[in-house]
Each structure stands twice: as C-alpha cells, then as structure tokens.
Amino acid sequence: xxxxxxxxxxxxxxxxxxxxxxxxxxxxxxxxxxxxxxxxxxxxxxxxxxxxxxxxxxxxxxxxxxxxxxxxxxxxxxxxxxxxxxxxxxxxxxxxxxxxxxxxxxxxxxxxxxxxxxxxxxxxxxxxxxxxxxxxxxxxxxxxxxxxxxxxxxxxxxxxxxxxxxxxxxxxxxxxxxxxxxxxxxxxxxxxxxxxxxxxxxxxxxxxxxxxxxxxxxxxxxxxxxxxxxxxxxxxxxxxxxxxxxxxxxxxxxxxxxxxxxxxxxxxxxxxxxxxxxxxxxxxxxxxxxxxxxxxxxxxxxxxxxxxxxxxxxxxxxxxxxxxxxxxxxxxxxxxxxxxxxxxxxxxxxxxxxxxxxxx
Amino acid sequence: xxxxxxxxxxxxxxxxxxxxxxxxxxxxxxxxxxxxxxxxxxxxxxxxxxxxxxxxxxxxxxxxxxxxxxxxxxxxxxxxxxxxxxxxxxxxxxxxxxxxxxxxxxxxxxxxxxxxxxxxxxxxxxxxxxxxxxxxxxxxxxxxxxxxxxxxxxxxxxxxxxxxxxxxxxxxxxxxxxxxxxxxxxxxxxxxxxxxxxxxxxxxxxxxxxxxxxxxxxxxxxxxxxxxxxxxxxxxxxxxxxxxxxxxxxxxxxxxxxxxxxxxxxxxxxxxxxxxxxxxxxxxxxxxxxxxxxxxxxxxxxxxxxxxxxxxxxxxxxxxxxxxxxxxxxxxxxxxxxxxxxxxxxxxxxxxxxxxxxxxxxxxxxxxxxxxxxxxxxxxxxxxxxxxxxxxxxxxxxxxxxxxxxxxxxxxxxxxxxxxxxxxxxxxxxxxxxxxxxxxxxxxxxxxxxxxxxxxxxxxxxxxxxxxxxxxxxxxxxxxxxxxxxxxxxxxxxxxxxxxxxxxxxxxxxxxxxxxxxxxxxxxxxxxxxxxxxxxxxxxxxxxxxxx
Numbered sequence: 018x019x020x021x022x023x024x025x026x027x028x029x030x031x032x033x034x035x036x037x038x039x040x041x042x043x044x045x046x047x048x049x050x051x052x053x054x055x056x057x058x059x060x061x062x063x064x065x066x067x068x069x070x071x072x073x074x075x076x077x078x079x080x081x082x083x084x085x086x087x088x089x090x091x092x093x094x095x096x097x098x099x100x101x102x103x104x105x106x107x108x109x110x111x112x113x114x115x116x117x118x119x120x121x122x123x124x125x126x127x128x129x130x131x132x133x134x135x136x137x138x139x140x141x142x143x144x145x146x147x148x149x150x151x152x153x154x155x156x157x158x159x160x161x162x163x164x165x166x167x168x169x170x171x172x173x174x175x176x177x178x179x180x181x182x183x184x185x186x187x188x189x190x191x192x193x194x195x196x197x198x199x200x201x202x203x204x205x206x207x208x209x210x211x212x213x214x215x216x217x218x219x220x221x222x223x224x225x226x227x228x229x230x231x232x233x234x235x236x237x238x239x240x241x242x243x244x245x246x247x248x249x250x251x252x253x254x255x256x257x258x259x260x261x262x263x264x265x266x267x268x269x270x271x272x273x274x275x276x277x278x279x280x281x282x283x284x285x286x287x288x289x290x291x292x293x294x295x296x297x298x299x300x301x302x303x304x305x306x307x308x309x310x311x312x313x314x315x316x317x318x319x320x321x322x323x324x325x326x327x328x329x330x331x332x333x334x335x336x337x338x339x340x341x342x343x344x345x346x347x348x349x350x351x352x353x354x355x356x357x358x359x360x361x362x363x364x365x366x367x368x369x370x371x372x373x374x375x376x377x
Numbered sequence: 378x379x380x381x382x383x384x385x386x387x388x389x390x391x392x393x394x395x396x397x398x399x400x401x402x403x404x405x406x407x408x409x410x411x412x413x414x415x416x417x418x419x420x421x422x423x424x425x426x427x428x429x430x431x432x433x434x435x436x437x438x439x440x441x442x443x444x445x446x447x448x449x450x451x452x453x454x455x456x457x458x459x460x461x462x463x464x465x466x467x468x469x470x471x472x473x474x475x476x477x478x479x480x481x482x483x484x485x486x487x488x489x490x491x492x493x494x495x496x497x498x499x500x501x502x503x504x505x506x507x508x509x510x511x512x513x514x515x516x517x518x519x520x521x522x523x524x525x526x527x528x529x530x531x532x533x534x535x536x537x538x539x540x541x542x543x544x545x546x547x548x549x550x551x552x553x554x555x556x557x558x559x560x561x562x563x564x565x566x567x568x569x570x571x572x573x574x575x576x577x578x579x580x581x582x583x584x585x586x587x588x589x590x591x592x593x594x595x596x597x598x599x600x601x602x603x604x605x606x607x608x609x610x611x612x613x614x615x616x617x618x619x620x621x622x623x624x625x626x627x628x629x630x631x632x633x634x635x636x637x638x639x640x641x642x643x644x645x646x647x648x649x650x651x652x653x654x655x656x657x658x659x660x661x662x663x664x665x666x667x668x669x670x671x672x673x674x675x676x677x678x679x680x681x682x683x684x685x686x687x688x689x690x691x692x693x694x695x696x697x698x699x700x701x702x703x704x705x706x707x708x709x710x711x712x713x714x715x716x717x718x719x720x721x722x723x724x725x726x727x728x729x730x731x732x733x734x735x736x737x738x739x740x741x742x743x744x745x746x747x748x749x750x751x752x753x754x755x756x757x758x759x760x761x762x763x764x765x766x767x768x769x770x771x772x773x774x775x776x777x778x779x780x781x782x783x784x785x786x787x788x789x790x791x792x793x794x795x796x797x798x799x800x801x802x803x804x805x806x807x808x809x810x811x812x813x814x815x816x817x818x819x820x821x822x823x824x825x826x827x828x829x830x831x832x833x834x835x836x837x838x839x840x841x842x843x844x845x846x847x848x849x850x851x852x853x854x855x856x857x858x859x860x861x862x863x864x865x866x867x868x869x870x871x872x873x874x875x876x877x878x879x880x881x882x883x884x885x886x887x888x889x890x891x892x893x894x895x896x897x898x899x900x901x902x903x904x905x906x907x908x909x910x911x912x913x914x915x916x917x918x919x920x921x922x923x924x925x
Contacts, residue, residue, distance in 0.1 A: 049508065049605075052508055052512055052513055053507050053508065056507065056508070056512065086535070088535070088602060088865075088915070089534075089535050091602060091603045091604060091605075092501075092504075092532075092535070092568050092569045092602060092603070092604045093501070093504040093505060093532075093540075093568055093604075094504065094505040094507070094508050094604060094605070095507075095508075096504070096505070096506055096507040096508075097507055098506075098507070175503045175504045175506075175540075176503055176540070176541065203534040203535065203536075203538075203540070204534075204535060270904060270905055271905050272905030272912070272913065272914070277905060333904070338698070338705065338724065340809065
C-alpha cells in the first residue's frame with residue numbers, strides 16, 4: 018500500500034520559497050500558482066505527496082508543466098483547471114488513468130502546477146521531477162538523458178483549444194511543434210508531457226525533489242523568524258557553498274531564439290570587498306566567474322539570493338544596486354554523468370568550458 | 378509610511394534594467410538651478426507631514442522664505458496657517474504655482490479610513506478566472522473596499538489579438554447592477570490593457586450611459602504590465618475617489634482663502650506634479666511622495682544630481698540615492714497597506730535613528746525607540762529626564778539646542794560611545810545604499826542632521842545645506858511634470874522601440890501640462906522578453922518638463 022503524506026498549507030508556502038530558490042534564476046515566479054493553492058486549500062482541497070518507491074512498475078504518471086512567456090502569465094494569470102485539463106486529455110488519448118502527477122521542473126512556478134492539477138483531480142503528487150532545478154529547454158531532463166521517448170504531449174489553453182503532439186522525431190522537434198502551438202494560443206499553455214511508467218519514474222526521475230524544495234523553504238523561513246542569516250542557513254542545511262556576496266552593478270540582457278540571455282556583474286561586499294563576480298544566464302544562471310576565473314558552471318545550481326531576506330532573485334528581476342549572495346547547491350548526480358553533461362553542461366549553453374563541480 | 382518592503386519570493390518577474398541610455402541623454406552632472414523657465418516663476422511648496430506642515434516660497438532658484446507649523450486634524454487649517462505665516466514673511470508679489478505634497482491618501486489606506494466601497498470589473502475571461510479581484514488583499518481591507526466583483530469575457534493577447542470578444546451585454550447588465558447596488562466608484566482592469574485599452578474604454582463608455590454619476594478608474598491609465606498589481610492599484614484608486622475629491626477641493630479652498638489664484642498641483646511618487654484636478658482622479662499617484670520630495674529638495678538645495686541623501690528626522694533616518702536628480706527606485710514589488718502594487722517608490726533604507734532616539738545610560742545603545750515629537754518636553758536639554766540623541770549631540774558640541782548646561786554632567790565616555798554608535802549606524806546605512814565603488818557626496822537634511830558625522834567612509838564630502846529642515850517642501854516647489862510609457866514593442870530595433878516609446882511619453886507629458894520645449898528623458902529601461910516571437914522588447918521611458 019502506498020503511504021501518502023498529506024501536504025499542509027504551510028508546506029505549500031515553504032514549497033513556493035524553496036522552488037523559487039531551486040529555479041536558479043528561471044522557472045518563473047511561483048506567486049500566482051501559490052495564490053491558486055491558497056484559494057483551493059481555503060475551499061477544502063488537500064493534496065498528498067507520494068513516494069515514488071510506492072509506485073507499481075506499471076502505474077502511469079503524468080508529468081506536467083506550464084509553458085510559455087512569464088510576462089504573458091503575469092497578465093493571463095494561471096488557472097488550475099487548465100493544467101488539470103491537460104492531464105485528463107492525456108488520459109483520454111491514452112485510454113488509461115494516471116496514478117499520480119509529477120512536476121517537469123521543481124525550480125520556479127512549475128513546482129506547484131502538479132499540486133493545482135492534483136487538487137482538482139484528487140490524485141497524489143509524486144515526490145520528484147526530472148530536472149532537480151529549472152532548465153530552459155525540453156531535452157534538459159533526466160528522462161532525455163535516459164533516452165526515454167518524448168511523445169505524446171498534450172497542450173491546452175484557457176479557451177477550448179487543445180493539441181496532441183502524437184509523435185515527434187526528436188526532442189528538438191517536440192520543442193518546435195509544442196512551441197509553435199504555444200505561440201498560437203498566446204504564448205502561454207498548460208502541458209502534459211510524455212507519460213511515464215512507475216518503473217521509469219523510479220529509475221529515471223530525480224526523486225525527492227518536492228520534499229527538498231519544501232525543506233529549503235522551511236530552512237529560509239526558520240532563519241528569518243530567528244533573525245539568523247537565511248543564506249548561511251541554506252548553505253549549512255543543504256551543504257552548499259557561498260560563492261560571493263555583493264551588489265549588482267551592470268546588468269545586460271538580450272532575447273535571442275526566444276530565450277533571455279545576458280550577464281550581470283557583482284561588486285564584492287564584506288569578505289568579498291574589492292573582488293568581482295560575473296554571472297551569465299540563459300533564462301537560468303549558467304556560469305559564474307570570480308575575478309575573471311570560472312568559479313561555477315551548470316549543472317551545479319547557481320542561486321542568487323537577496324542577502325537580507327534570503328528570497329531568490331530571478332534573471333528577469335535582477336536590478337542594479339540589489340544586495341545579493343551567490344550560492345552553489347549540488348546538482349542531482351544524473352546530471353553529472355558524461356551523458357548528463359552533454360545535455361546540461363556548460364557546452365550545452367554555448368560556453369567552451371570543462372565542467373568542474375564546486376563540490377568536487 | 379510606505380517603506381518599500383523587500384520581498385521578492387512572490388514577485389512575478391517584473392522588471393528591466395537601468396539602461397546606459399538614460400545616462401547618455403545629454404543630462405548635465407548637476408541640477409541646473411538657473412533654467413530660465415524656473416527663474417520666471419515664484420512657487421509655493423507645501424509639505425503636509427504627520428507632525429508638521431512646512432511651506433516655502435521659491436523665487437527662481439532662491440528660497441525666499443520658509444515656515445513650519447503644526448499639522449492640524451483637518452489639514453486645511455494647518456495649510457492656511459502656514460500660508461499666512463509665509464505671506465507675512467515675504468514681500469508681496471505674484472505666485473505662479475502652488476505645489477502640495479501630502480501623505481493623506483497613503484495614510485487612508487494604511488489606517489483603513491475614509492475609503493469608498495468599490496465595484497471591481499475584470500475583463501479577461503476565460504483567462505484569470507481562478508484569481509478574482511481582491512484575491513491577494515489583506516482580509517480587513519478587502520472587507521472594507523469590496524462592494525461587488527464582476528468578471529467578464531474579453532481582454533487581449535500580448536500581440537493585440539482579442540482573447541475572446543468582449544462581453545458588452547454582460548457589461549451593460551453589470552453597470553445596471555452596480556448602479557442598483559448604490560456603488561459609485563468602479564475600477565476596471567482588462568487583460569493586457571497597457572497594450573490595447575479598447576475593452577476598458579468600451580466598458581467605461583457603457584458605464585457612462587448606464588451609470589453617468591459613477592467615478593471610473595481604468596487600469597491602463599495606471600500603467601504597467603502585471604494584471605493583479607495593476608488591478609490592485611486601480612481598486613485602491615477607486616477606493617480613494619471620494620476622499621481625493623474632498624481633499625483636493627479643501628486644498629483648493631485653503632489656497633483661495635489665502636488670497637492666491639495660482640494653479641494648484643499635487644506631488645507624485647516620482648518627484649513630479651499633477652494638477653489638482655488630475656490628482657482628484659488619480660490619488661494613488663501621490664503615494665510615497667514625501668520621501669521623494671525630501672530627496673528632490675536635497676538635490677536642489679545642494680545643486681547635486683548624483684549623491685546619497687540622508688534625511689534625519691525625530692524618530693527615523695531615511696537614506697536614499699539620487700541619480701540624475703531623482704531618487705533611485707526600489708527593485709521590488711511595493712506594498713501599500715498590505716496590497717501589492719506596481720508603483721515605483723524611492724529605494725529607501727529606514728534606520729531607527731533620529732533626534733529623539735533614546736540613548737541607554739552607558740551610551741552603547743541608541744534607538745529605535747524615540748520620544749518623537751515630545752523631544753521638546755522630554756529631552757534633557759529641554760528640561761526633561763530622558764537621554765536622547767539630541768542631548769548627546771549638544772553635549773558633544775555638535776548642536777546648539779535647549780540648555781547645554783543640563784548635559785554638562787554627562788560622562789565623556791558615554792557621549793563618545795553614543796556618538797560612535799550613531800556614526801556606525803549612519804556609516805553602515807550609507808554603505809548599504811551606495812551602489813558605486815567611487816566616493817560620492819552625502820547630502821544631510823532634516824531636523825536631526827547634526828547626527829551625521831563629518832567623515833563617512835566611501836563619501837567624498839558631507840554636504841550641509843541651508844533650509845535643510847524644509848527640504849521636502851522645497852522638493853514639492855521645484856517639481857516638474859512627467860509623462861511615462863511602459864509598453865511591448867515588436868519587430869523594431871532596440872533604438873527604434875526606445876524612440877517610439879520616448880515620443881509617446883513626451884506626448885503624455887505635454888498632455889499633463891508640461892512645456893513641450895525642453896522635455897528631458899530621465900529614465901529608459903528595456904527588457905527583451907523570453908519565449909515571445911518577433912523580437913519583443915518591453916520599453917519604459919519617463920520624460921519630465923517644466924510646467925507650461
């Protein structure tokens with residue numbers, strides 16, 4: 018029998034904070050999804066978390082995410098019914114019922130999307146995801162690294178538009194086809210990705226990441242309540258490294274091929290006075306240089322946090338003068354394999370650098 | 378009252394970057410205090426604060442006279458008294474404009490008083506349905522303001538296509554229902570209205586037909602992208618509609634009763650002014666104008682356009698950063714009375730240090746508790762028994778207030794320790810607000826500015842100015858008129874998009890009463906947008922000009 022852990026309203030709040038930190042600058046703010054969960058919980062909904070180990074090998078799991086431009090999301094908001102429809106549509110297409118619902122990416126707002134669907138469909142959320150953070154592209158998942166199929170996919174908008182991508186020749190094609198449909202419906206859509214069996218989840222997903230996001234959020238909240246340094250608390254609790262503390266100087270951004278790329282320069286404060294840190298991002302933070310020398314690269318998690326509040330700062334909200342700390346958190350082991358690094362290492366982002374983990 | 382709170386966890390990816398374009402728009406490094414337009418003008422600036430109402434008369438760049446009177450419960454009596462004092466102290470002459478800075482509207486929201494019940498109309502279904510208007514308001518405030526909530530089909534996509542056709546019939550029914558319920562203030566927000574305001578305009582037209590006496594706020598008039606935050610600002614504005622009408626009328630009467638016929642302006646949070654008639658329709662624009670006025674006044678009085686400003690009051694010290702003569706704005710979502718909005722507020726660091734701050738017996742602890750306005754009774758140099766920061770400053774010979782002999786017995790090591798503590802607070806605060814490794818000047822204003830040390834690390838010089846105690850009223854008096862645009866441009870080069878935005882902003886400034894000649898760009902920000910086709914670029918441009 019599967020043991021289900023009921024998730025409290027407080028844990029949802031912690032999840033939103035932790036997921037935004039694991040977003041490593043991208044993934045979109047969890048705020049609107051959090052507001053939806055508060056409303057659902059006020060209305061009596063409760064969601065349970067299920068350990069992947071309790072899945073039967075032939076159970077089927079829905080992998081969901083909201084897709085599109087964060088800015089459009091700020092105007093059109095996000096609605097639990099849309100993500101739930103993407104799941105039920107996939108069930109109709111497959112003619113099978115999902116045992117549980119899992120997030121595509123634990124970093125950012127997509128950490129909460131499975132909870133919104135689960136609340137409406139009365140299914141558990143599977144404790145895990147397939148990125149362990151946020152990444153900008155569809156093939157940057159543990160499932161892609163394991164060569165699992167990338168289709169079918171369902172895509173739903175707020176009207177009565179829905180698309181099934183029945184097959185795709187490659188991850189690139191899946192990205193191209195689904196992105197085209199997404200743009201057509203206004204650059205925001207709910208998606209249910211290729212369904213996974215219990216066996217695939219247990220072997221290929223990044224397990225426990227939902228619990229980890231909740232734990233990180235709780236660590237930051239506890240530090241704030243106790244007037245302790247939330248950045249230091251995170252570093253200690255998650256065995257991370259504080260790489261830099263300083264003020265944001267220049268920020269340069271450009272949108273190319275649909276992604277937000279750019280750099281930010283930080284001038285050191287405190288122990289780092291007189292030193293300089295440079296960050297490069299493609300939606301998420303990808304590489305960091307300390308005084309011109311590569312210090313950290315993807316897939317190590319590069320988290321930029323408000324030095325006082327411990328809140329995560331996204332690449333879109335970086336602004337001149339912010340006082341921030343750069344923290345590295347360990348990446349899931351699957352991303353560090355040679356195959357993993359092909360998908361999500363520095364070269365996958367166009368940086369001609371060898372990956373050398375901060376934690377090696 | 379509305380210190381921008383630092384809390385980005387829940388922050389939607391809002392904003393942009395401060396582009397170097399702003400610095401390249403030909404601005405001089407210092408404020409030109411002798412521009413011909415200003416030299417022609419005699420202006421009165423009034424700051425209505427929680428404790429004092431300050432007024433100054435400016436003739437061109439010269440402060441002719443400055444007065445301070447207590448703020449009165451009805452506000453207008455205090456203004457009339459200040460104007461009388463001001464006129465008594467100055468030679469007769471024409472006054473071309475009166476500018477009032479007030480915290481009245483902010484305080485109404487924060488203190489939950491004088492608010493009007495509002496009908497909220499959201500146009501955007503089937504999008505946005507699960508998060509209705511007021512969804513993230515504090516429950517006590519929502520209970521006071523929420524009169525009715527109406528959600529209708531309509532709104533637009535990011536590229537200007539309609540999401541679905543606007544439900545005009547539903548709007549007409551809603552207008553009748555609102556009227557029948559006796560609600561007279563209405564806030565309307567449509568999805569992507571900053572890009573296409575057609576739905577909001579059509580809804581307003583229907584309301585005019587069905588409910589002509591209603592006051593209507595349309596969200597696109599308040600700007601920015603971000604539906605919930607824009608809608609929140611719209612609903613706050615609608616909730617302040619009655620108070621704004623009453624208050625601006627009372628201000629105008631106070632001005633007339635003082636024998637002045639000059640046009641009346643109210644100051645906004647961006648350091649510019651709007652005509653009282655505009656302020657009556659957009660009270661939310663005055664939020665946080667107090668600290669802005671203080672910083673703008675400091676820029677004017679010192680002649681510095683780029684500096685750190687420290688305003689030391691009775692209980693708190695505000696530290697901010699001036700860039701091109703305007704306060705640097707806060708990064709984060711700003712809450713007013715617990716409501717998330719998209720207003721740009723000055724980025725301020727508030728410290729619990731002021732002239733009335735309590736000092737421990739050994740001098741090691743200063744503030745954050747303060748005797749506040751009771752300083753003139755409770756402070757030792759004024760005959761009281763409480764040891765305050767002012768007493769320490771008098772004992773150290775830094776200030777000449779009250780009776781110095783009353784602190785003669787204060788041990789030298791206590792004075793030294795307390796001063797060291799205060800100086801350390803100032804130094805740390807200044808360092809936190811500095812964003813540039815280079816040394817910058819520090820302008821000290823406010824009644825307690827003698828607490829600022831003469832040497833601060835990272836500061837080139839500490840600048841003291843005349844009339845520092847009324848810097849906020851001076852800031853009100855010198856305010857200009859602005860126009861702003863925040864919009865998504867597609868398939869234009871960055872330069873073309875910025876030029877297009879600048880033209881729109883200039884047109885808006887002229888519409889708001891600015892002189893078309895000599896308009897200046899004070900802020901340009903651009904943000905390329907991820908996951909949108911067609912080179913989408915969000916551009917925000919703000920221009921300012923002299924009052925026409």
